[in-house]
Amino acid sequence: MSVPKTSWGAVSIVLAGAFMAILDSFIVIVAGPSIQADLGASDGELQWVLAGYQLTYAVLLITGGRLGDLYGRRRIFVAGTVAFTGASVLCAIAGTAALLIGARFAQGLGAALMVPQAYAFLTVVVSERDRHRAFGVLGVVMGAATIVGQVVGGLLIGADVLGSGWRSVFWINVPIGLVTALLAARRLPESKASHARRLDLPGVAVLSAALVLVTFPLIQGPQTGWPGWAWTCLAAGLACLAMFVLLERRIAARGGTPLVRIALFRSRPFSVGVALVLVIYTMLTSYYLVLSVSLQDGLGLSALAAGLVYTPAAVTFFVFSLIAGRLVPRHGRRVLEVGAIVLALGYVATAILLISGIPYTPAAVIPTLVLQSAGGGLLITPALNVVLSRIRPEDAGVASGTLSTAQQVGAALGVAVIGAVFFAGFDPTAADRSGIAGHALAMASLATFTAAVIAAILVFLLPRTRPSTGNVRGEKPAHAVRLREQGHAD
8 A cells, every 4th residue: 555645735735824823923023012001001012912822722622623623624724814814804903902912812722723734745645755754844834924924024014014003914824824724624634533532621721721720820920029928820731631641541540531631641752752842942042032122132133134144044944954854764762863963062152152252143152043043953853753653543632732832821921931030230321231131041041952952852862763664662653544534534
């Protein structure tokens, strides 16, 4: 029986959805000051314009992945894309900060339904021989969304098309979302988990409570000086996670369908890979945030100029992501090892450069940013494949949701920890703002270097080899399960 050919058209459609969701996490950062001025938003309201999306997104990702497993990944992807697009319209027309915050929560819901299906499709519809290439393209898409978000945000706000100002950063989602939803409904093959049953509602409730209790203080704690309630929430969140594990095991033991099959974590590539992705995003999101602040508030660059500083690094990330896709099938884990080491060297080089007394200018840090991106391209893209490569297609949705949740929780953790290191040493009212900004970025670079070292250790804990057919021990080849799933097609 032959392996189905990869539908690159279908891959392009789902990657467009992932691009929108990731882009929206970064494009609004640039629009923040304009939003605050136009709507008269308080500092706390502005924080929730940024954090509301991230919180809903993180909390509902695993549930969104399981819904795709149960009711059809195409169906849930289209529903998520439509919800995300509609919420973008509500964001663009919001007349008050409260309405904008509500619409951002709705956007997060749409993203949580959409993104896990994109990752699951790469596992289900992409043939084994094309898997590394597909994840290489995903790495390019993720890098583009991260970098382009800030560049495009600056361009749109600066252009002020039809007097739309900051609202254009939400209007841009509408044509992309509509086209993506229409193409998905017409072109994506339907797939769902074999033996699909019903949604584990108790599991959804307990996991959602756990993730809210963990992510809410990570988002809000740094802004409020880490009061006692933040630590109480974190402790309660960890207790809920433990309760969730016990609940899922009991459901599985009596033959039910748990929201998360805890046995997934017995696979070392999956469990270590999820931890690796969490650490990677602890570095990635927070570092670009503090870099953006240091360039704009420290050096006085415009939003567009700050975004353009990232351009050489973005190009480097794209190139090395594609290189990684070609090298991993031949060299395996060694590619990730090199990437992790180069990434760590990039962060420590930035710190040494700025501590040495060299004036903080864009020209001074661009070479070290390029070094970081070279390592990131070799590490981030293969890491995604490591997490999902041994997952059975019927678990693809929940595994993808777990991966995406690790990304979002890692991002919140990074902002809390690395952001706190940066802002502890940064004073935008100081006379020597550039010098203060350079020192604060150096300290943040050292903190990020520590996270990069942890990532490197996790890489060396991954298995050296990758199977060419099956997944974890005792499972059928992925293409055999994939063919079996066609019986669920609409």
